[in-house]
Amino acid sequence: MSSLNPPLFERLSTLLDPLDPAELHGLLCGLLCADRTLTVDTWLAHAAELLDDxxxxxxxxxxxxxxxxxxxxxxxDPDCAATPLLPDDDTPLRQRTEALGKWSQGLLYGLGVSDIVRWAGLSPESQEFLHDATGIAQAGFDRAEATDADETAYTEVVEYLRVGLLLLQLDLNRPTAAHRSRPP
Structure with missing residues (x-):
């Protein structure tokens, strides 16, 4: 899960300050899901826009x-290993939850600046995922100490985002996705 990413997350946090690696990764995932032909130059333009630079x-x-x-x-990845880039599991749950929210915000932003007409043909599952991602984008954790149940819930949300991302990617890149909601 996220424990595979700590060196990358930490390095990016330092190198890209004030950009948040979780939000950037969500943005990138949203852009790539919506446009498989996305170029590095277009990506850099979106990142620069976030920085206002x-x-x-x-x-x-x-x-x-x-x-x-x-x-x-x-x-x-053919093994569907895409996972939100988040702080490692030793990071306090409050910060990891905040990163989950930022990742979801980035994903929604990336999808939002893409060809929104295609969204009309999304499956009900993808539409539900996007609705849920909107709620997750506003998530917070306000307790001083996390319980085992809190940690389990966090893990389940990360897995839900991973699977939802895969579903969304498949849905958006189906050749007929833009036409499913239109009558023949």
Whole structure:
């Protein structure tokens, strides 16, 4: 799960400050789900927009370019291993929950700036996932200490996002997805 990503998450947090790696990964996943032909230049333009900086420094462009390849590789994985990029499991649950919300916000933003006409043909499952992702984007955790039940719930939400991302990706990239809701 997220424990595979801590070095990348930590490194990106440092290199891309003030951008949040979870939000960036969600944005990238949304953009790639909606447009499999997304180019690195288009990706960099979206990232620059988040920073309100049209001229990204060369080091940021390099890191974001590698991040783009990481995201594309994840979504192209035949074993469906795409997982939201989140802090490791040793990070306090409050911060991990906040990252889940940011990842969901990024995903929704990435889908929102894409060809929204295609959304009309989404399956009911994908539509439900997007509705749920909207709620997760507003998630928070306000207790001082996490219980085992809280940790289990967090793990289940991460898995739900992973599976929902896969479902959405398949749904959006089906050749007939844009036409399913239209009468013949």
């Amino acid at each position: 049209e001229a990204l420094p060369e080091t940021a462009r390099d890191v974001l370019g590698k991040f783009f390849e990481y995201g594309r590789t994840q979504l192209d």
